[in-house]
Amino acid sequence: xxxxxxxxxxxxxxxxxxxxxxxxxxxxxxxxxxxxxxxxxxxxxxxxxxxxxxxxxxxxxxxxxxxxxxxxxxxxxxxxxxxxxxxxxxxxxxxxxxxxxxxxxxxxxxxxxxxxxxxxxxxxxxxxxxxxxxxxxxxxxxxxxxxxxxxxxxxxxxxxxxxxxxxxxxxxxxxxxxxxxxxxxxxxxxxxxxxxxxxxxxxxxxxxxxxxxxxxxxxxxxxxxxxxxxxxxxxxxxxxxxxxxxxxxxxxxxxxxxxxxxxxxxxxxxxxxxxxxxxxxxxxxxxxxxxxxxxxxxxxxxxxxxxxxxxxxxxxxxxxxxxxxxxxxxxxxxxxxxxxxxxxxxxxxxxxxxxxxxx
Numbered sequence: 001x002x003x004x005x006x007x008x009x010x011x012x013x014x015x016x017x018x019x020x021x022x023x024x025x026x027x028x029x030x031x032x033x034x035x036x037x038x039x040x041x042x043x044x045x046x047x048x049x050x051x052x053x054x055x056x057x058x059x060x061x062x063x064x065x066x067x068x069x070x071x072x073x074x075x076x077x078x079x080x081x082x083x084x085x086x087x088x089x090x091x092x093x094x095x096x097x098x099x100x101x102x103x104x105x106x107x108x109x110x111x112x113x114x115x116x117x118x119x120x121x122x123x124x125x126x127x128x129x130x131x132x133x134x135x136x137x138x139x140x141x142x143x144x145x146x147x148x149x150x151x152x153x154x155x156x157x158x159x160x161x162x163x164x165x166x167x168x169x170x171x172x173x174x175x176x177x178x179x180x181x182x183x184x185x186x187x188x189x190x191x192x193x194x195x196x197x198x199x200x201x202x203x204x205x206x207x208x209x210x211x212x213x214x215x216x217x218x219x220x221x222x223x224x225x226x227x228x229x230x231x232x233x234x235x236x237x238x239x240x241x242x243x244x245x246x247x248x249x250x251x252x253x254x255x256x257x258x259x260x261x262x263x264x265x266x267x268x269x270x271x272x273x274x275x276x277x278x279x280x281x282x283x284x285x286x287x288x289x290x291x292x293x294x295x296x297x298x299x300x301x302x303x304x305x306x307x308x309x310x311x312x313x314x315x316x317x318x319x320x321x322x323x324x325x326x327x328x329x330x331x332x333x334x335x336x337x338x339x340x341x342x343x344x345x346x347x348x349x350x351x352x353x354x355x356x357x358x359x
Contacts, residue, residue, distance in 0.1 A: 006047035014043035065095040066306060067120035067143075069110060071127060071194075073100040075225070076253060076280055077295055078126055081148055084299025085124060092307060111137045122306050124148065129195050130155070146306040148298055150195060156309060156317040158302040162196055165291045165323040166203025169248050169275050172289070172325055174211045177334035178246035178273060181208065182219035184233040184254050197225075200250045200277065219244055223254040230257025238265060245334050246273040252280035252290055259286060259330065273331040287329035294321050 012019045017036060025032045025040035032040075043049075066089055070078045086096050097120055101107045111134040123138060127149035130138075135152070138145050147157040173181050183204050186197030205215050221236050223229035230249060234257065237243055249255035255276030262272060276283065279292030298321055308315055 006044075006049040008049070010047055011040060011043045011049050014047065015039045063095075063119065063121050064093065065097050065120045066122050066124060066303070067097045067099060068124045069099045069101065069126065069128070071101050071107075073098070077251075077278065080295040081126055081299035081302075084296035084301075085303035086299075088300045088303035088307070094307070122146070122310055124302055124306055125150070127194055127196065144306065144309045146302050146309065148302045151318075156305055158298050158305060158319045158321065160293045160298070160321050160323050162199035163203040163206070165277060165293065166200040166248070166250070167207045168323065168325050169277060169291050170204050170207035171211075172275060172327070172331065173246040173248065173273060174207065174213070176246070176273060176331060178244075179213055179334070180216070180219070180242070180244045180246070181213070182221070182237050182244035182247045184221055184223040184230055184237075184247060184249040184258060186222060186250060187224050187229075188222045197250060204248055223249065223251075223257070225251050225254060227253050227257040227260075230254030231261050232257075234258035234261040238262075238267075244272065246331070247275070249274065249276045252276035252278040252283050252288060255288055255290070255330075256280075256282070256286060259288065269330050269332040270335065273334075275331055279326055283326070284328070289328045289331040290326050292324045292326050297321065 008019045008022045012022045015022065015036075017025075017040060021032060021036065022040055022044075025037045026044065066085075068082055068085060070082065072078060073082075082096075082098070089096050099110055101110060107128070120143065122144040123146075125145055125147050128134075128147075129150045130145075130147070130152050135145075135155070145155060147155050147159070149159050151157055151159060170181060181204075183201060185201055186194060201220070208215050218240055219237065221233040223233040230253065233249075233254065234247070237247065238261065247258060249258055255274055258274055262268070262274065274289070276288050276290040277293075278295065279290050280288075283290050301319060301321070305317070305319065
């Protein structure tokens with residue numbers, strides 16, 4: 001006859017503790033002393049008990065799972081944050097449940113509440129400034145939330161100072177003597193409501209104003225935070241009657257696209273300086289001057305903060321991590337006026353790009 005599988009009640013009876021203590025001990029949650037934990041583990045081992053996350057959910061108990069809500073999983077920044085968070089959660093025996101929104105409808109569906117019930121103990125939200133309705137949905141589901149890269153009142157968060165980082169980037173260009181400085185920003189009218197592009201634009205404009213330089217609307221173009229968007233934006237800037245001598249791209253990925261167009265047009269840092277933001281894994285290879293931010297560490301710190309909230313521990317709840325200017329080869333002192341560039345695909349552009357063309 002087939003033996004019945006052991007249950008958490010069986011483990012609790014053998015160890016002489018409550019089922020709640022069994023759950024906490026097996027998940028490694030703080031609040032269970034070492035001797036009690038050892039007793040629970042010994043009982044579970046003797047009985048051959050294996051905890052079931054599904055059973056925990058059905059019982060309305062802890063799931064041992066943290067949900068991570070990400071706007072676009074394929075983008076480097078978000079994948080790095082997730083990697084940092086996953087390392088911390090894995091060390092604590094906590095599973096990661098990933099929700100990739102992808103678009104506005106995906107966001108609406110997630111925060112409708114159905115996706116929140118009985119699936120996770122807490123939620124890590126990446127770079128989305130939550131609305132009152134979304135906060136209410138999380139509150140209604142009684143799920144703690146921690147934000148990365150966003151700032152919402154009364155929500156624990158881990159982020160950088162995007163305004164200050166942008167100021168540092170643009171000040172570097174000003175210090176090199178550049179006066180006509182362009183901005184490659186995010187998506188105009190972004191439906192997701194990301195605040196990063198606006199904060200970095202604020203830093204750009206504040207620095208120009210402090211230096212007595214005008215902010216020319218013709219030099220402020222959108223790049224969608226993608227390589228392809230950076231290419232389109234730089235092509236627009238080069239088509240201006242009076243192109244810039246320097247460009248601040250609000251992300252390294254946009255800067256990579258911009259750099260490709262510059263090289264295809266036969267231009268170098270001697271003609272147009274370029275600075276990015278992030279210190280992407282490929283930034284050093286591309287010799288890109290940038291503002292470095294600790295992306296993976298933000299994910300790790302946010303995961304630890306979320307575990308602290310779940311465990312009821314006190315401490316700092318709104319954490320701002322530092323940024324740093326990394327000077328490489330794509331920024332140079334301003335010299336002669338930037339020459340009228342050739343369009344990508346022209347004979348001179350092909351020579352400057354090693355015979356390649358861009359389409």
